[in-house]
Amino acid sequence: SQTIHQWPATLVQPVGSPLSLECTVEGTSNPNLYWYRQAAGRGLQLLFYSVGIGQISSEVPQNLSASRPQDRQFILSSKKLLLSDSGFYLCAWTRDTEAFFGQGTRLTVV
Amino acid sequence: AQSVTQLDSQVPVFEEAPVELRCNYSSSVSVYLFWYVQYPNQGLQLLLKYLSGSTLVKGINGFEAEFNKSQTSFHLRKPSVHISDTAEYFCAVTLLTQGGSEKLVFGKGTKLTVNP
Numbered sequence: 001s002q003t004i005h006q007w008p009a010t011l012v013q014p015v016g017s018p019l020s021l022e023c024t025v026e027g028t029s030n031p032n033l034y035w036y037r038q039a040a041g042r043g044l045q046l047l048f049y050s051v052g053i054g055q056i057s058s059e060v061p062q063n064l065s066a067s068r069p070q071d072r073q074f075i076l077s078s079k080k081l082l083l084s085d086s087g088f089y090l091c092a093w094t095r096d097t098e099a100f101f102g103q104g105t106r107l108t109v110v
Numbered sequence: 111a112q113s114v115t116q117l118d119s120q121v122p123v124f125e126e127a128p129v130e131l132r133c134n135y136s137s138s139v140s141v142y143l144f145w146y147v148q149y150p151n152q153g154l155q156l157l158l159k160y161l162s163g164s165t166l167v168k169g170i171n172g173f174e175a176e177f178n179k180s181q182t183s184f185h186l187r188k189p190s191v192h193i194s195d196t197a198e199y200f201c202a203v204t205l206l207t208q209g210g211s212e213k214l215v216f217g218k219g220t221k222l223t224v225n226p
Contacts, residue, residue, distance in 0.1 A: 034214060043116075043218030044154075044200060051211040090154075092214070097142050097161055097204065099214050101154045 003027060006091045006102025013109055019064075019078040021105050023091030026072065031093040033074040035066055038088040038104070047089075050074060081109045114203050116217035124225050125193055131186040131220045133201030142204040143184040145175055146216075149197045157199070160184065171195070196224045 006023045013019060025031055035047040046059045048066035056066050063082050067075045074091060086109045091102040117132040135141065145157040158169025165177040175186045184201060201217040 032212060032214075036216070044202075044216035046213065046215055049213045057207075057213070094204070094212070094214055097159060098156060099144070099146075099154075099202070103153055 004091065004093055004100055004102045006105060008105060009103060010106045011108070013081050013107065015083055015109055016080050019076070019081050019085070019107070021076040021089055021091075021107075023074045023076075023102055024072055025074075025093045028072070028093070028095055030071060031095050033068060034092040034094070034099075035074065035076045036090045036092065038090060044090065048076070083109050085109050114201055114215055114217040116201050116220050118220050119218065120221045120223070122223045122225060123191055126190045128189050129187065129191050129195075129222065131199050131201075131222065133184045133186065133217060135182050135184065135201075135203045137182070137203065137205060141206075143175075143177060144202040144204075144214075145169065145173070145184075145186050146200045146202060147171075147197050148200065148219075154200065157186070191222070191224045193224050193226060195222060197222060 003026045033050045036044045037047055038044050048056055048058055050056050050068045053068055053071055064078050086107055089105045092099045113136050115134045123129050143160040146154045147157050148154050157173050158167045158175055160167045160177045168174045173186055173188050175184055177184050198219045198221050200219045202214055204212050204214050207213055
């Protein structure tokens, strides 16, 4: 069966510090991978998606970047966090027509 | 622009009343349509999806949605809601990109509150 792992579950980081959130998928190959941010009143905002290794599409200009070093690994990064980067980040993968979500990371920038 | 619009950010209803959560999408290409539910402090769960065929789609927990191509809508309905239906509901669309790949885009969500 397919599973998706996302960590850490919660993270508190100071302003200006770097960020690395990791997401891995098991039980499938060549999935489409996504990073979303969920904020109150803004729903699920698509940040990045990837259709293959090294292929990253950015949806919104921001302080974040994404990388896909392996087929089933998707990383969300920042060199210097801003207060506005606080939020709930969700990794997801899709194949054919359905999406499967990680448990999310609650990031608080202080 | 390709996007998903959920017209109501909050919908309060009384228990056993019917409910409709509205969703419109803008796209000139064929799409797949979804409704997801997020209960308090939980992840996202698929309620139902439209891929092709019958425009009336039945999902879990008594929900159903109707795909209306001419109105580019995919409204979610339930004839009689329960307290336990209190959650946030997200409409989503799989869109084809110019490069031929697909991306999944969500609406901003509708918070359904069912009151006794």
